[in-house]
Amino acid sequence: AQTVTQSQPEMSVQEAETVTLSCTYDTSENNYYLFWYKQPPSRQMILVIRQEAYKQQNATENRFSVNFQKAAKSFSLKISDSQLGDTAMYFCAFEDGQRPLHGLTFGKGTHLIIQP
Amino acid sequence: DSGVTQTPKHLITATGQRVTLRCSPRSGDLSVYWYQQSLDQGLQFLIQYYNGEERAKGNILERFSAQQFPDLHSELNLSSLELGDSALYFCASSQTSLPNNEQFFGPGTRLTVL
Numbered sequence: 001a002q003t004v005t006q007s008q009p010e011m012s013v014q015e016a017e018t019v020t021l022s023c024t025y026d027t028s029e030n031n032y033y034l035f036w037y038k039q040p041p042s043r044q045m046i047l048v049i050r051q052e053a054y055k056q057q058n059a060t061e062n063r064f065s066v067n068f069q070k071a072a073k074s075f076s077l078k079i080s081d082s083q084l085g086d087t088a089m090y091f092c093a094f095e096d097g098q099r100p101l102h103g104l105t106f107g108k109g110t111h112l113i114i115q116p
Numbered sequence: 117d118s119g120v121t122q123t124p125k126h127l128i129t130a131t132g133q134r135v136t137l138r139c140s141p142r143s144g145d146l147s148v149y150w151y152q153q154s155l156d157q158g159l160q161f162l163i164q165y166y167n168g169e170e171r172a173k174g175n176i177l178e179r180f181s182a183q184q185f186p187d188l189h190s191e192l193n194l195s196s197l198e199l200g201d202s203a204l205y206f207c208a209s210s211q212t213s214l215p216n217n218e219q220f221f222g223p224g225t226r227l228t229v230l
Contacts, residue, residue, distance in 0.1 A: 033216045044118070045206060045221035052216065091159060097215045103149050103161030103174055104219065 006107035023092030031097035040088040120222035134195040141209030148190040154203035166213035
């Protein structure tokens with residue numbers, strides 16, 4: 001079974017700083033997808049960014065980018081020019097591309113606090 | 117607003133009872149997923165339906181069951197409730213059952229078992 005580990009339960013940075021959230025995963029599959037979801041205080045789950053394992057280029061969405069290291073099974077999220085609205089729980093998630101029989105597998109989450 | 121609706125928003129019930137959670141997917145989405153978020157277990161995938169048929173099963177207890185109706189809305193039935201079933205239950209929908217299809221999450225149903 002796949003596992004996703006987020007080793008930082010909580011992080012706090014000042015507004016406008018850059019912050020990196022860590023995620024590692026364990027799988028024996030070669031075809032899979034990785035995601036970062038944001039859960040603000042409203043509890044709504046929002047997709048931030050996703051990465052296909054077969055793509056070498058790191059995904060980027062405006063201020064959000066990932067550092068995908070396939071050999072190391074690492075998938076970190078970088079948030080540039082952080083804003084107060086980025087305060088939320090961030091979940092790393094894995095999806096098997098060969099046999100999608102398990103939905104998304106989530107990590108435990110990182111609570112990110114952006115200080116004014 | 118993701119376009120996925122869930123009712124009710126909150127549900128308070130007693131141990132041993134049975135409840136039904138309802139989900140309406142986004143217009144055009146054929147796939148519905150159910151997830152449970154609790155303090156102990158985190159976010160866990162429960163079950164997936166695609167166009168009325170069960171497609172994938174996760175950590176769903178035997179006391180729990182789900183179905184997807186012809187109009188594509190889905191219901192999650194939880195029976196013989198225990199204190200540990202208290203959690204936030206999310207429904208998500210996507211266009212297809214294929215991987216890497218963005219899943220759009222509903223606002224969740226907060227279940228409290230007393």
